[in-house]
Amino acid sequence: MSKRSPYRTELTPLEFLRRSAFVYPDKAAVVHGDRSYSYREFELRVRRLAAGLLQAGLEPGDRVAFLSPNTPPLLEAHYGVPAAGGVLVAINTRLGAGEIAYILEHSGARQLFVDRALEGLIDHEALRGDGVTVVRIDDTGAPHDPYEAFLASAADSAGDSARDFATGTGEPPPLTAGPADEEDPISMNYTSGTTGRPKGVVYTHRGAYLNAIGELIEMEMTPGAVYLWTLPMFHCNGWCFTWAVTAIGGTHVCLRDVDPARIWALIESEGVTHYCGAPTVQIMLVNDPAARPLEHTVRTMIAGAPPSPTLLEQLKALNFHPIHAYGLTETYGPTATCAWHADWDGRPPAEQARLLARQGQGFVTSDLMRVVDEEGRDVPRDGATMGEVVMRGNIVMKGYYAQPEATDEAFRGGWFHSGDLAVWHPDGYVELRDRAKDIIISGGENISTIEVEQTVARHPAVLECAVIAIPHDEWGERPKAFVTLKPEADATEREIIDFCRDRIAHFKCPDAIEFGPLPKTSTGKVRKYVLRDREWTGREKRIN
Incomplete structure (x- = not known):
């Protein structure tokens, strides 16, 4: 077995921000209402977050939780927490107080950043008793905002080279020395827990890096991309678009709540080119009174549940370009897509939509999916015989946190078992039929x-x-x-x-x-x- 090259560096999405801050320092990186941060400013804010966490005593591998809608602080956490050597735990904002308390306890989070609108879901006294430090996010950007004060308190620790870069001289120093190993955890995302306690799915620096690259390829994103945050950042780290948009030097447009009329307005005012959402969000958009054919094409990735051919037809009629993807929390979000074939172009719209409604095959950064029977053998590719979808490769989780037995069960036979039932078509594309349950x-x-x-x-x-x-x-x-x-x-x-x-x-x-x-x-x-x-x-x- 060959040794690693001494010139090789570990794969980490933290380098995406460093590069974009160097290449596009004055470009708008983050837009949130009337606030806007350039890539130079974005990078400096992340550096100050990391410095503040270290000042507060963060140790390598410590978990840092964020309970927040799609705001700049949560986006910054995707870089600042791992830059400080920590592991980000982005918590579902619609969970109840008991579920949030369970995740904080199970993950062992030592620090919690919580949005002002969600602070009522946490028990401050209990968290203090457990040694958890809480920082409120007012989402104002003003100096009196506790989160902004946290960043300001660490300004002197950000380093002279960072300040030089922020004033337009020098280059951005590394956010971190990098993970000791690219297989080190970068985040933990908890499953929905519909059939029991939620499980903590461990993502690595390598997996996050590669899935972000996969998303860029499938969404055909360029540096001119303007990405609207309709998808929760807490959900599989925003399907890794928290890192992908930055990698390409695109603009993040934050949105606290999914409001169809607001989304239509932002598509026009901000020149939105890309967004993601489950079929429910897409249904809301196409049926909103503001719905109208767009003057420019907007690419949208649909995952979370299979979209109907009817919905896909409706989106196309409004000049959206739907990209049907498939995945699970355990696969960093989408891991497969229904890649379009040129010979489908001349087919009737209804047939095109039917073909596009299939789940397809793995990303370029993933392995091909299989559909297997109960013995782990491939089912016939006849579009009729059902089996379970299994996957493996670079964008499958490292495992469930502190649950080795559940991890072993999920990876029995060397493949991750999705629990999804599907058929395998003659062209190699997979089409879901149901969850096993x-x-x-x-x-x-x-x-x-x-x-x-x-x-x-x-x-x-x-x-x-x-x-x-x-x-x-x-x-x-x-x-x-x-x-x-x-x-x-x-x-x-x-x-x-x-x-x-x-x-x-x-x-x-x-x-x-x-x-x-x-x-x-x-x-x-x-x-x-x-x-x-x-x-x-x-x-x-x-x-x-």
């Missing part, structure tokens, strides 16, 4: 909830829907659809069921329709377990 078994026949959902979504009155199994005395289980109608639209249960019966096999069609809003996670995924619990109360459940 969501598949409906009715009278011995498997029914894909995704197929039923996509059929229901084609009804012109339907905004979005979710399908689950409900108990049935004769067939064991039958599909039920929960439907949210578009504003001012109307449809009956019978109309939607008949609509489905005209398009898919009758045994796959829902037996019942319930109208109303869908319960969702903070990242736009439907909380199907809430619906299942309601329907299976008092019955023996097949699904946890």
